[in-house]
Amino acid sequence: MPHDSVPAAAAPAGEAVPEDLWRLRRSIDNIDAALVHMLAERFRVTREVGVLKAVHRLPPVDSSREEAQVAKLRGMAERAGLDADFAEHFIRGVMAEVVRQHGEIARERRGA
Numbered sequence: 823m824p825h826d827s828v829p830a831a832a833a834p835a836g837e838a839v840p841e842d843l844w845r846l847r848r849s850i851d852n853i854d855a856a857l858v859h860m861l862a863e864r865f866r867v868t869r870e871v872g873v874l875k876a877v878h879r880l881p882p883v884d885s886s887r888e889e890a891q892v893a894k895l896r897g898m899a900e901r902a903g904l905d906a907d908f909a910e911h912f913i914r915g916v917m918a919e920v921v922r923q924h925g926e927i928a929r930e931r932r933g934a
Contacts, residue, residue, distance in 0.1 A: 864916070865923070872924035876931040882924030888917055 875882060892910055899909035 861916070865920070868920045869923060869927065872920075872927040873931075875924055876928040882921050882928060891917075 872882070874880075892913060895913050896906040896910055899906045
């Protein structure tokens with residue numbers, strides 16, 4: 823296979839994809855894998871938080887912490903050149919899943 827292309831099957835309309843594009847796509851795949859692993863680790867830690875909240879009968883939502891985190895992450899996003907609205911939307915989605923999990927943990931503990 824020539825150095826500057828990949829198999830035609832990987833390209834639309836039977837055209838070879840330049841090696842630079844293939845290299846960038848591999849980088850994207852690696853970054854996506856890292857994101858998945860980081861999210862999995864984040865949720866592992868937040869599940870521990872959920873258990874502690876349930877044990878101490880704390881509410882699954884801490885609005886003041888969430889808002890402080892959103893503000894901090896918006897600033898980080900802006901400094902990193904990432905759209906702050908996108909970053910906020912993303913982290914609020916993650917937080918919504920954490921709250922859902924914390925509610926589930928609390929219900930399980932009450933039933934135990």
